[in-house]
Amino acid sequence: MTKKPLSASELTELIVGLNRLARNLWWTWSQGAQEIFQELSPRGWQNLYHNAVAVLHEVSDYELRVRLQDPEFADRVRQVLQAFDNYLKERATWCRVKAPSLVDRPVAYFTAEFGFHETLPIAAGGLGMLAGDHAKSASDLGLGFVGISLFYREGYFQQAINHDNWQIDYYTLLNPKNLPIEPVLDARGEPLVCDVEMATGQVYFKAWRVNVGRCPAYLLDTNLPQNEQHYRDLTLRVYGGDSTTRIMQEILLGIGGVRFLRALGVQPSVFHMNEGHAAFLALELIRENQAAGMDFEQALAAAKKQCHFTTHTPVEAGHDRFSPTLMQYALHRYRTHIKCSDEEFMGLGRVDPKDDEESFCMTVLALKASRTANAVSELHGQVSRQMWAALYPDKPVDQVPIGHITNGIHLLGWMKGPVRRFWRRKLSDAPSADRQPLAGETTSFWMRKPAFAWEHEVNSPEFWQRMDDPNFLSDEEIWALRYKLRRELIEFARRRLLIQGQRLSQGDFIAFDQLLNPDALTIGFARRFATYKRAPLIFQQFDNIVRLVQDKERPLQFVFAGKAHPRDDEGKRFIQHIIHLSKYSELKGHLVFIENYDVHVARTMVAGCDVWLNNPRRPLEASGTSGQKAGCHGCLNLSIMDGWWREGYDGTNGFAIGDDTHPASIEEQDKRDSANLYRVLTEEVIPCFFERDATGIPRQWIKKVRRAMVTLVPSYNTWRMVQDYTKKYYLPS
Numbered sequence: 150m151t152k153k154p155l156s157a158s159e160l161t162e163l164i165v166g167l168n169r170l171a172r173n174l175w176w177t178w179s180q181g182a183q184e185i186f187q188e189l190s191p192r193g194w195q196n197l198y199h200n201a202v203a204v205l206h207e208v209s210d211y212e213l214r215v216r217l218q219d220p221e222f223a224d225r226v227r228q229v230l231q232a233f234d235n236y237l238k239e240r241a242t243w244c245r246v247k248a249p250s251l252v253d254r255p256v257a258y259f260t261a262e263f264g265f266h267e268t269l270p271i272a273a274g275g276l277g278m279l280a281g282d283h284a285k286s287a288s289d290l291g292l293g294f295v296g297i298s299l300f301y302r303e304g305y306f307q308q309a310i311n312h313d314n315w316q317i318d319y320y321t322l323l324n325p326k327n328l329p330i331e332p333v334l335d336a337r338g339e340p341l342v343c344d345v346e347m348a349t350g351q352v353y354f355k356a357w358r359v360n361v362g363r364c365p366a367y368l369l370d371t372n373l374p375q376n377e378q379h380y381r382d383l384t385l386r387v388y389g390g391d392s393t394t395r396i397m398q399e400i401l402l403g404i405g406g407v408r409f410l411r412a413l414g415v416q417p418s419v420f421h422m423n424e425g426h427a428a429f430l431a432l433e434l435i436r437e438n439q440a441a442g443m444d445f446e447q448a449l450a451a452a453k454k455q456c457h458f459t460t461h462t463p464v465e466a467g468h469d470r471f472s473p474t475l476m477q478y479a480l481h482r483y484r485t486h487i488k489c490s491d492e493e494f495m496g497l498g499r500v501d502p503k504d505d506e507e508s509f510c511m512t513v514l515a516l517k518a519s520r521t522a523n524a525v526s527e528l529h530g531q532v533s534r535q536m537w538a539a540l541y542p543d544k545p546v547d548q549v550p551i552g553h554i555t556n557g558i559h560l561l562g563w564m565k566g567p568v569r570r571f572w573r574r575k576l577s578d579a580p581s582a583d584r585q586p587l588a589g590e591t592t593s594f595w596m597r598k599p600a601f602a603w604e605h606e607v608n609s610p611e612f613w614q615r616m617d618d619p620n621f622l623s624d625e626e627i628w629a630l631r632y633k634l635r636r637e638l639i640e641f642a643r644r645r646l647l648i649q650g651q652r653l654s655q656g657d658f659i660a661f662d663q664l665l666n667p668d669a670l671t672i673g674f675a676r677r678f679a680t681y682k683r684a685p686l687i688f689q690q691f692d693n694i695v696r697l698v699q700d701k702e703r704p705l706q707f708v709f710a711g712k713a714h715p716r717d718d719e720g721k722r723f724i725q726h727i728i729h730l731s732k733y734s735e736l737k738g739h740l741v742f743i744e745n746y747d748v749h750v751a752r753t754m755v756a757g758c759d760v761w762l763n764n765p766r767r768p769l770e771a772s773g774t775s776g777q778k779a780g781c782h783g784c785l786n787l788s789i790m791d792g793w794w795r796e797g798y799d800g801t802n803g804f805a806i807g808d809d810t811h812p813a814s815i816e817e818q819d820k821r822d823s824a825n826l827y828r829v830l831t832e833e834v835i836p837c838f839f840e841r842d843a844t845g846i847p848r849q850w851i852k853k854v855r856r857a858m859v860t861l862v863p864s865y866n867t868w869r870m871v872q873d874y875t876k877k878y879y880l881p882s
């Protein structure tokens with residue numbers, strides 16, 4: 150039986166729907182939606198780097214109309230658009246039940262970086278990824294949420310490696326037309342422009358709206374003709390330029406961000422400063438309060454009532470400090486709007502307000518101007534209370550008012566496509582009509598739409614509990630999935646190396662088929678190459694590691710990736726060292742370095758590796774999140790007991806390097822950790838992975854994979870984390 154062709158208006162409706170869908174990041178965590186764009190242009194999907202907006206530009210309107218006459222395809226498009234609509238309209242959200250006051254008076258979340266997807270590369274690392282994941286889960290939970298950040302039109306740098314194996318940084322201009330962003334317009338349809346006093350002049354800015362499911366994030370942008378060139382370039386690059394650029398970016402973010410929200414008519418119930426970068430927002434709240442008639446003390450107290458602050462790192466360089474001269478230069482015009490003494494003004498950022506020499510610290514400002522503050526893991530909480538104890542001289546260290554909420558990840562956003570399909574199929578095999586609603590859920594669309602049910606289910610601990618049940622999921626299925634994902638990573642690495650290889654001289658070239666072994670225990674390490682993360686630690690025992698990779702029976706291999714900050718030569722030397730080993734040592738073919746680490750590389754690596762290695766210098770990791778992305782893919786963590794892993798590890802769900810202590814001296818620590826790493830690797834990881842039963846399955850290994858799924862995945866995600874923020878900090882106490 151043939152179906153009636155779609156009418157012109159039906160076609161238009163679907164096409165309008167697809168365009169709307171492409172401009173809402175919801176598609177990045179909906180497998181069904183992603184498959185539509187991928188199917189429209191499989192090669193374009195790959196070449197355009199999974200960019201739905203660009204794919205829709207690639208496929209002509211005429212072609213779209215023709216393609217939609219395939220009834221099966223049109224049917225799927227309709228279903229996805231329906232699910233998208235249901236998502237946007239969903240009334241029975243967690244937030245409506247648990248925090249109704251936050252539905253209409255949103256949380257305003259200020260952050261210097263937002264990492265959403267490889268399509269929009271405007272984040273430098275974990276801080277930005279966390280912010281993006283926070284926004285996605287805020288949307289899923291139905292929380293009122295508005296993100297504020299900057300639109301860096303050259304984003305974060307791209308990494309290439311030159312003949313000396315030295316990192317080269319380069320930048321590419323992002324084209325807003327090809328991005329999932331839309332200009333924010335005023336009532337006349339013109340870009341909404343606000344301004345802020347900065348250094349010698351008035352700086353104007355517009356904004357781009359990113360639709361993150363139900364929530365907007367606004368990216369401020371000074372690239373306007375009415376600004377002088379150096380101000381237009383203020384939003385050129387993530388953390389670009391020197392400390393003058395930095396302070397001005399932060400003035401734009403904090404002060405400009407508040408003004409922009411006011412221009413939109415948004416009245417946040419709470420301002421969340423994600424790291425000290427955003428803390429100038431407190432100045433603008435003080436200014437507003439003074440304009441309403443309060444004196445300085447009252448204005449500060451009132452601002453404080455509205456703010457929450459999250460500190461993200463114990464590393465000193467992560468806390469911005471501006472000299473009094475720079476403060477004077479950048480803020481002297483703005484300063485005239487705040488009625489207070491210089492000591493009061495500068496004192497907002499000083500431990501000792503009377504010390505004229507002390508620089509202005511953004512973390513200090515954030516702590517002084519917030520009602521509550523938190524660190525991002527339990528250990529980081531302890532470290533932070535110690536670190537900032539001088540601000541609270543009348544309190545013992547353990548009563549310094551900095552709590553903690555351990556970080557998480559947005560599960561669906563990080564899940565690799567084949568893994569989403571795997572869980573989707575598993576759930577439709579075993580429909581769980583008897584599933585208990587999630588906390589706060591009443592009737593939900595998942596009950597009516599089984600194809601999308603699992604996208605809800607994936608956040609429920611009960612779902613992950615079932616991974617312990619071999620009747621629900623067999624060892625063989627898990628092992629087959631692991632093989633599929635490892636192969637995908639290896640083929641991805643080979644393809645990338647081939648492309649990277651074109652820039653190398655002949656002799657450096659590694660033959661495609663000699664690169665990596667699909668049967669080997671694959672260990673991954675990828676993150677920013679900050680030196681405290683000690684990327685090359687495992688190669689300190691070089692001869693031993695060579696022996697391990699050359700073991701024909703129990704082969705081991707390594708995949709590395711990561712960017713060093715453009716001004717961090719030490720980090721670049723780490724990269725050089727590792728690439729050198731991968732090309733010229735006995736590790737050749739068993740160790741690869743994938744250039745240009747980003748969200749896509751991260752997702753492919755956490756999915757494909759068997760073991761995710763993390764060996765930071767304790768206690769500097771704060772939380773770490775990349776290891777949290779491993780669990781749902783069946784990858785196990787091998788990590789120092791720092792940050793989240795110190796809380797997540799229970800002896801059955803992965804591997805620990807060392808214990809809950811560390812020596813005071815760095816040399817001592819490096820030596821001890823390197824020895825422990827090697828010991829765990831040879832005594833626990835390798836034997837467990839290669840112990841196969843008669844049918845060839847590593848039963849004990851898979852048991853650990855199950856334990857990781859049961860114990861880690863339902864806790865270390867932003868579905869839990871954003872609920873914690875809401876209950877503990879966002880709701881008025």
Ligand SMILES: *Cc1c(COP(=O)(O)O)cnc(C)c1O
Nearest residue numbers: 274275676747748751773774775
């Ligand atoms: C997850 C992630 C990070 C954070 O990794 P950590 O190991 O927590 O430092 C950084 N960059 C990218 C691209 C990521 O996906």
